[in-house]
Amino acid sequence: MNAASRPVEPGSARAPHGDQRHKAVLEAPDIRRALTRIAHEILERTKGGENVVLLGIQTRGVTLARRLAERLEEVEGRPVPRGSLDATMYRDDLRMKPARALGRTELPPGGIDDRIVVLVDDVLFSGRTVRAALDALNDLGRPRAVQLAVLIDRGHRELPIRADYVGKNLPTSKSETVKVQLAENDDRDVVLLGPKEVAP
Amino acid sequence: MKRHLISAADLTRDDALLILDTAEELAQISSRSIKKLPTLRGRTVVNLFFEDSTRTRISFEAAAKRLSADVINFSAKGSSVSKGESLKDTALTLEAMGADGVVIRHGASGAPHRLATWVHGSVVNAGDGTHEHPTQALLDAFTMRRRLGDLEGRKITIVGDVLHSRVARSNVLLLHTLGADVTLVAPPTLFPIAVDTWPCQISYDLDAVLPKSDVVMMLRVQAERMNAAYFPTAREYSRRYGLDLARFGRMQEHAIVMHPGPMVRGMEIAAEVADSPRSTIVEQVANGVTTRMAVLYLLLGGSEPAIGGDQ
Numbered sequence: 135m136n137a138a139s140r141p142v143e144p145g146s147a148r149a150p151h152g153d154q155r156h157k158a159v160l161e162a163p164d165i166r167r168a169l170t171r172i173a174h175e176i177l178e179r180t181k182g183g184e185n186v187v188l189l190g191i192q193t194r195g196v197t198l199a200r201r202l203a204e205r206l207e208e209v210e211g212r213p214v215p216r217g218s219l220d221a222t223m224y225r226d227d228l229r230m231k232p233a234r235a236l237g238r239t240e241l242p243p244g245g246i247d248d249r250i251v252v253l254v255d256d257v258l259f260s261g262r263t264v265r266a267a268l269d270a271l272n273d274l275g276r277p278r279a280v281q282l283a284v285l286i287d288r289g290h291r292e293l294p295i296r297a298d299y300v301g302k303n304l305p306t307s308k309s310e311t312v313k314v315q316l317a318e319n320d321d322r323d324v325v326l327l328g329p330k331e332v333a334p
Numbered sequence: 335m336k337r338h339l340i341s342a343a344d345l346t347r348d349d350a351l352l353i354l355d356t357a358e359e360l361a362q363i364s365s366r367s368i369k370k371l372p373t374l375r376g377r378t379v380v381n382l383f384f385e386d387s388t389r390t391r392i393s394f395e396a397a398a399k400r401l402s403a404d405v406i407n408f409s410a411k412g413s414s415v416s417k418g419e420s421l422k423d424t425a426l427t428l429e430a431m432g433a434d435g436v437v438i439r440h441g442a443s444g445a446p447h448r449l450a451t452w453v454h455g456s457v458v459n460a461g462d463g464t465h466e467h468p469t470q471a472l473l474d475a476f477t478m479r480r481r482l483g484d485l486e487g488r489k490i491t492i493v494g495d496v497l498h499s500r501v502a503r504s505n506v507l508l509l510h511t512l513g514a515d516v517t518l519v520a521p522p523t524l525f526p527i528a529v530d531t532w533p534c535q536i537s538y539d540l541d542a543v544l545p546k547s548d549v550v551m552m553l554r555v556q557a558e559r560m561n562a563a564y565f566p567t568a569r570e571y572s573r574r575y576g577l578d579l580a581r582f583g584r585m586q587e588h589a590i591v592m593h594p595g596p597m598v599r600g601m602e603i604a605a606e607v608a609d610s611p612r613s614t615i616v617e618q619v620a621n622g623v624t625t626r627m628a629v630l631y632l633l634l635g636g637s638e639p640a641i642g643g644d645q
Contacts, residue, residue: 220359223373223631233636235352236359273368 156313156328160302165285165316165323168301169198172283173205175299180250185278187249188216191267192237195219195255197318198285202254215242219253221266241274251277252299256314258284261295286325288312337639338450338457339629342468342507349641350475350511357476357621357628363400364624373635374403377434382424382449383460384410384440389595389619390460390470394437397626403634406433421445425452435634438462456633464498464526464559470594471504473625475512477614478549480621481590486513491543493519493575494553494602497526498560501594502553506534517543521575523564540575545584551592552577552602568601578604590614 160168177183183206190199196218203216220237222228253267264282271280283299288306306312306327313326338344345353363369379398383391391407398405408424415424421440428436433455438446443463450457461467478485490509496502496518509516516534518525529536537543544550555571565571572578577591582604585591591603591613599605608615633639 223371223635228373228635229637231636232638233632233634233640236356238359239362269372273370274366 156326158324159304159312159327160286160325162317162323165301165325168285169201170205172299172301173202173209176202176252176281176283177206177209179281179298183210183214185249186214187242187244187246187251187277188214189219189241189246189251189253189267189271190216191253191255191263192218192220192222194314194316194319195253197316198256198283199254200318202252202283215244215249217241219267219270221263221270224266224269226262226266239270239274246271246275246277248276248278250279250281252281252283254283256285256316257312258282258287258295258297258300259290259312261291261293264295265293285314286312337633338446338459339468339633339641340446340450340457340459341466342471342504342511344468345508345511345641347511347513350472350508353472353625353628353632353641354476354479356632357472357625358480360627360631361621361624363627364620369400370402371400372402373631374398374401377403377634378406378432379403379435379437379630379634380406380408380428380431380433381460382408382428382436382438382440384415384438384445385461387439387461389622390439393619393622394458394460394469394626396623397630398435400623400627401630401635403435403630406431421449422452425449428455429453435630456639458629458633461500463500465500466504466507467500467594468504468508469622469626469629470501471508472629473618473622474501474505474551474592474594475508476625477592477618477621478590480617481614482548482588485509488514488548489517489546490514490549490551491517491519491540491547492551492553493540493577495524495555495564496520496529496553497524497564498556499553503532505551506532510534517547519543519575521565521571540581541584544581545586547585548589549592550577550585550589551594552597553594554596554598554602572601576602576604577607579606582607582610592618594618 180186188199188203190196199216203214206214217240218238220239222236281298284297285301286304287297287300288304309330311328311330315324317323381391381394395405435456437458437460439460440462443465445462446457446459492502506516510533518536519540593615597603632641
């Protein structure tokens with residue numbers, strides 16, 4: 135996902151509420167339903183979710199992974215290992231911007247060797263974040279398989295990467311931004327579609 | 335544009351916290367089986383050491399290699415410097431080789447500062463004369479933060495040869511930036527002239543300061559830099575300013591003992607104290623690699639450095 139579509143500073147994540155330029159494409163109940171469906175699809179495709187490890191990509195992917203893990207546990211009645219992954223050091227656009235702060239990479243105690251790792255992110259765009267995450271996984275262990283779950287697939291891929299589980303396919307233009315806000319990070323659950331912000 | 339790390343005073347509070355937070359995330363790398371990140375692939379870091387050093391040079395080398403940078407080690411012994419080459423000509427040679435980062439240790443205070451005006455890469459001061467050693471201060475702050483949490487309002491006592499210590503000056507500047515209260519303790523002869531302008535307190539009496547301290551950092555008496563008698567005998571120095579078991583027993587329960595190394599057991603620190611679980615001396619070495627990785631990443635990892643001073 136291109137950094138332009140993801141707010142980096144916490145302040146900019148708060149899209150102005152009454153702003154006509156930003157349209158809410160998914161509200162809280164839609165997000166809830168999408169995650170519930172993804173949870174069931176994961177269980178179906180992995181035959182009960184055995185051996186599954188959910189790894190959220192920083193920052194909002196971590197929140198989504200936590201919510202998915204809760205749903206899997208509700209259905210299957212046993213804990214699902216989850217963790218977080220920060221792929222900043224593996225990005226291919228590092229040299230285009232000043233070095234940025236790192237997020238936390240935290241693997242569950244059992245590690246990821248021989249597990250089915252489901253990477254979780256909020257928006258799938260260029261695919262570059264996922265590529266970086268796959269490289270990071272390479273240094274962390276050897277999963278039996280890696281799958282990808284995203285809340286929004288907005289198209290415009292620049293690499294041969296696709297998601298296994300998609301909350302919503304959202305046709306967009308490259309001049310638009312998609313912002314996912316989650317209650318844990320931004321006070322409310324909503325997905326906003328708006329014009330690309332012009333740098334001040 | 336910020337490019338270099340010459341002095342701990344180059345760092346704002348935000349800069350310093352960014353380095354410490356980044357180091358905290360990088361610390362996990364050393365517990366992994368693959369201790370390597372691709373971040374500085376294709377970048378060249380030159381270690382330019384005009385003074386003897388084992389731990390600092392190895393630490394910088396390990397840090398650069400864990401970030402996949404190419405490392406060129408240069409030591410004055412056996413180089414053209416021993417044939418009379420000047421610092422400037424050495425710098426121009428490095429420039430021609432395309433060094434992205436230069437880590438320099440030099441016996442003359444201010445050498446890194448001069449070097450920074452001659453090269454395009456980022457200059458990191460790894461100790462210049464009796465002036466500064468900013469990455470040591472950062473790894474010390476990192477070690478303290480891991481043991482004690484936030485440093486705001488913490489009482490930190492630095493004891494020993496302040497006059498010849500670059501570690502003391504960098505620590506005072508950085509710890510002040512981070513909101514800690516620093517007290518320097520030494521015999522009057524081992525304080526530099528303008529120490530009253532430093533952002534810290536000074537004392538001649540270790541026993542008065544010890545019970546209030548959260549951190550006690552011992553400095554080595556740098557006999558190799560001493561050209562006069564600064565104290566009557568080593569034994570007397572040790573008795574008044576050494577951290578022995580009796581003094582150690584009067585410290586607070588949670589207080590930690592630090593030493594930048596190399597230490598002289600029995601002189602400034604008793605062996606039993608150095609080996610106690612409340613001593614962080616070995617930890618400091620491991621934290622040095624992590625902290626230097628953070629500095630190299632933030633200076634060289636992006637399109638422009640995220641920390642450091644203008645030049």
